[in-house]
Amino acid sequence: MANTREPAGAALLQESVTAAITRAMFDQLAEIGYARMSMDAVARRAGVGKAAVYRRWPSKQAMLIDLVGAAIRQNLPEVPDTGSLSGDVRGFLDVIVKQAADPRTRRIALDVLVETTRTPELAAALQDVVNKPRRTAAATVLTRAMDRGELPAGIDVELGLDLLISPLLIRLFRTEEKVDDAYLTRLAKVTVAALNAL
Template sequence: MERNRSVLAILRGMPHKREPAGAAVLQESVTSAITTAMFDELAETGYARMSVDAVARRAGVGKAAIYRRWPSKQAMLLDLLEAAVRRNVPDVPDSGSLAGDVRGFLDVIVAQAGDPWVRRIALDMMAETTRSPELGTALREAVAGPRRAAAAAVLRRGIERGELPADIDHELGLDLLISPLLVRLLLDEGPVDDAYLTRLTTVIVAGLDSA
């Protein structure tokens, strides 16, 4: 069955510092197979129905290969999600202006969360946080943390340039940068084109000025 593979591109991450050899090649290939299988299984069945057995079967490995790496399904999920997010929340380039930085940050969000495959996983994870507070806390650290750190850099540069007040409400500022677009992408599914992003940038910059 043909599937959207952009999530797998996200999981590739950064290039290795050196080419692995010997046993390391097998080790890396097994981890890669498990990673691909887990995200495919997560998108198709959801976290509640996903099992270590199913991931192992899809990856073509034994359960022992998974348990050698992670002690539980939750540990596997959190580790692989965190790795994917941290590798793919790039620093927003300094455009020289707050508006330019905000637009650059919005483009990063669209690149990450605009994919239907990613959307299915994200919505499933949101539902799981209502059923498991412990998982919710861990997901906020693993997934939301890196994104908020990238948004904080946008605020910091705005303050340094004198475009934002030094006493800005940082938490509110981060919410303004992140939340409106994510709601649009994940819940509303409305069009997110260049015109929309331009208008949203203008609204967020105005909001940040009074945050």
Template sequence: MDTRPDTDTGRPPTGAALLRESVTETIRQAMFEELAEAGYARMSMEAVTRRAGVGKAALYRRWPSKEAMVVELISEAAGEHIPTTTDSGSLPGDVERFIRETLGALRHPLVGRIIPDLLAESARSGTLREALHDAVLAPRRAAVATVLRRAADRGELPPDIDTSLAIDLFGAPLYFRMLAAGGPTDDAYIARLTRAVVAAIAAGR
């Protein structure tokens, strides 16, 4: 349960505020389970209320539509797992950490079922695609851009690399491995992938 301080009083929420947070968390869990089971297109606000055991008003007080609910809750969850940009001291170290943190997020039992469905649905819905890009992809690409700038400042990368391509190379192989091709993602694989990504980034000029 979230016990972060209330922004107005500086104290943890109590009473009605705590109950509202508890209901929101129940809805959040129900939404992710329903999204994983039914998929975005078939999921409905009514199905989420049934799974959460709450009334429709509890959802519509918080979100005006299914899309608004999904985008907000996915954004919150994704924001909790943005790769860190703390300097490891080297580009290989930064790449390996990014891979391990991304791998940890993708191993969540619901993530592997939700992401492919949302990607497919985003191809059909421009508003959903834009919202998820802004909330999920953009912060991750910004984090990778910070890592690349730091590597260039250290002299590990040439200044004229294709930054957009380099950012793609950070995550794309791992997402493909986890969500499409399958296969082991043990320490040996992570080491090989780290070397391959670093070499590809340096060559992408």
């Protein structure tokens, strides 16, 4: 008689294993940093064999790039369309603040940023999975403003993206200064003025 037993749900098991590894990697990053993290330690923390990790990624760097990229793609909120450049700039700043609200996220981001200064290949790879999605979202703000006639079509878009992104990220990740509603309102006003001066 032929064996008609249903498969044991390997696909679901695989997803649960990947999820466990993902949680373990981010836990390790937050607690000990990228330099001290190892794939073996991630496997132990996830409660899986080393082979389960190595089947998915050939190296620690590949694992980091893949999982950080996936997290960013899943958690990049859409920039709100408020109907005005000033409103869109403020909405974009609010999105950045929301993404960086978790102290653990900030610790991981700073640790990985430091590591990129020592590992050019990591810096190049993270450019694609971290910086490009954020700049693409910021470009939406500029494109809408140009479509509405609030900004001229020939502005320096790359400089505009720097203006939208860099000041707030530096304050969030490199200083202890608070980021409250009053600060965001002032920053949005200054950013709009700077964009109009491009």
